[in-house]
Amino acid sequence: MSSSYVFPVRHVVGLPVAxxxxxxxxxxxxxxxxxYAGHAREMGSDPDREPPFFFCKPGDDAAIVPSKPGAVTELPYPPQTSNYHFECELVVAIGKGGRDIPVEEARQHIFGYAVGFDMTRRDLQGQMKDAGRPWEVGKAFDYSAPIGMLHRAEDVPGIEQASIALSVDGQVRQSSSISHLIWSLSETIANLSTLWELQPGDLIFSGTPEGVGAVQRGQTLVGEIAGLTPLLVKIV
Known part of the structure; x- marks a missing residue:
């Protein structure tokens, strides 16, 4: 007997693969x-003392915004904020699940990589931080996770040394290297897998370098990581 639901089921979000x-x-x-140490400092933290910590965004088609190669994806300016920030990040796509994954085996679980933006309502996030409350209203809202085309891991073997940059209307605002991560990709996967059992289809936003800032309607963001398809987004 087939299952039925009381309302239509939302479809799974699919990301294009090169x-x-x-x-x-x-x-x-x-x-x-x-x-990234520079970003930790600009957020008022000590990068030498803080262990890795994690938060989540929705994995549905309300939050995830897939981008077509070469196309400018329109991203609505979200409600209830006047301090809407960009954060350019390397996104790691998991292709093999596991729990308590050893660091030396973590790369075997990676399917591929993409450029992603962790869009943030910074004022709302700050209010939650000050009150000791969860960050969802600042991080997990609709259209908060635009992501570019995925590239298979074997096609970008030097990704951990790649440059990462974001520009707003042609002006570079973030510029760093994936090699500057405090916790490497393998260490991040190993740590994360002690808290949740990772599964194929999981995405990990690996962190953003310093230089984050506010963006306004009409501005265009370009995120670039060497070896990956750039992510182009216009705020509308």
Whole structure:
């Protein structure tokens, strides 16, 4: 007997994969907080003393915004904020699940990589931080996670040394290297897998370098990581 539901089921979000007609189905979205020393300092933290910590974004088609290569994706300015920030990040796509994954085996669980923006309602996030409350209203809102095309891990073997940059209307605002991560990609996967059992389809936003800032309607953001398809977004 087939199952029925009281309202239509939302479809799984699929991300385009370079060189393939098949899409990557998104399950969960994990994010690493303050994983670059410069960004940790600009947020008022001590990067030498803080262990990795994580938060989540929705994995549905309300929050995830897939981007077509070469196209400018329109991103609505969210409600209830006047301090809407960009954070350019390397997104790691998990292709093999596991729990308590050893650091030395973590790379075996990676399907591929993409450029992503962890869009943030910074004023609302700040209010929650000050009150000791969860960050969802600042991080997990609709259209908060635009993501570019995925590239298979074997096609970008030097990703951990790649440059990462974001520009707003042609002006560079963030510029760093993936090598400056406080917790490497393998360490992040190992740590995360002690808290949740990772599954194929999971995404990990690995952290953003310093230089985050506010963006306004009409501005265009370009995120670039060497070896990956750039992510182009216009705020509307």
């Amino acid at each position: 060189g393939s007609e098949a899409q990557f189905p998104v399950r969960r979205v994990y994010c690493v907080g303050r994983n």
